[in-house]
Amino acid sequence: DIQMTQSPSSLSASIGDRVTITCRASQSLTTFLNWYQQKPGKAPKLLIYAASTLQTGVPSRFSGSGSGTDFTLTISSLQPEDFASYYCQQTYITPWTFGQGTKVEIK
Amino acid sequence: DVQLVESGGGLVQPGGSLRLSCAASGFTFSTYWMHWVRQGPGKGLVWVSRINPDGSSSSYTDSVKGRFTISRDNAKNTLYLQMNSLRVDDTAVYYCAREWNDMAFDCWGQGTLVTVSS
Numbered sequence: 001d002i003q004m005t006q007s008p009s010s011l012s013a014s015i016g017d018r019v020t021i022t023c024r025a026s027q028s029l030t031t032f033l034n035w036y037q038q039k040p041g042k043a044p045k046l047l048i049y050a051a052s053t054l055q056t057g058v059p060s061r062f063s064g065s066g067s068g069t070d071f072t073l074t075i076s077s078l079q080p081e082d083f084a085s086y087y088c089q090q091t092y093i094t095p096w097t098f099g100q101g102t103k104v105e106i107k
Numbered sequence: 108d109v110q111l112v113e114s115g116g117g118l119v120q121p122g123g124s125l126r127l128s129c130a131a132s133g134f135t136f137s138t139y140w141m142h143w144v145r146q147g148p149g150k151g152l153v154w155v156s157r158i159n160p161d162g163s164s165s166s167y168t169d170s171v172k173g174r175f176t177i178s179r180d181n182a183k184n185t186l187y188l189q190m191n192s193l194r195v196d197d198t199a200v201y202y203c204a205r206e207w208n209d210m211a212f213d214c215w216g217q218g219t220l221v222t223v224s225s
Contacts, residue, residue: 034210038152043202043215044152046211049210089152089211089212091209091211094157095154095166095168096154098153099151
């Protein structure tokens with residue numbers, strides 16, 4: 001199975017901060033990499049697919065980049081509703097696997 | 108609106124069984140691959156199983172092979188997960204999810220909690 005490693009596992013940030021989360025795969029994914037946001041007690045929500053394409057309705061402050069084994073999720077200006085956990089997921093090879101998650105907390 | 112609603116979770120003793128259901132609405136259920144994903148308490152997301160649109164093909168994560176069975180009834184727009192020989196480490200919230208464009212999960216249910224404990 002492809003191993004997905006996110007960093008950091010958690011971070012503290014303030015409203016308006018630029019936040020970057022990285023995801024590294026154990027082998028190349030080309031661009032078969034997705035990002036999900038999950039708030040406490042809620043189901044995950046698809047934010048970005050194919051490494052850099054925003055899902056419909058997702059604010060433009062979210063962006064994704066990368067290819068191969070290294071990927072990044074960036075929130076350009078953190079908003080109160082962005083405090084949540086974020087997960088990367090590879091869909092290059094089954095079984096589709098997730099990173100361990102990054103919790104974004106209020107500083 | 109596209110909607111997935113899980114049910115069937117609960118408290119069960121180790122070695123017991125449960126059947127989860129996921130009722131789909133708002134889309135043509137019979138044309139989509141469907142998945143189960145679980146999340147242990149305070150843990151991350153783990154893919155569990157998937158099934159193709161007509162129900163003829165399925166796959167599982169290693170830890171549930173031989174114990175869990177995924178199935179679907181396209182006439183009832185419902186996905187199932189039969190869980191047998193449950194273990195304490197199967198305790199989790201179980202989500203059903205729709206696979207979109209062979210690429211991502213674009214729709215998730217609200218989840219149903221399965222607790223395996225004596």
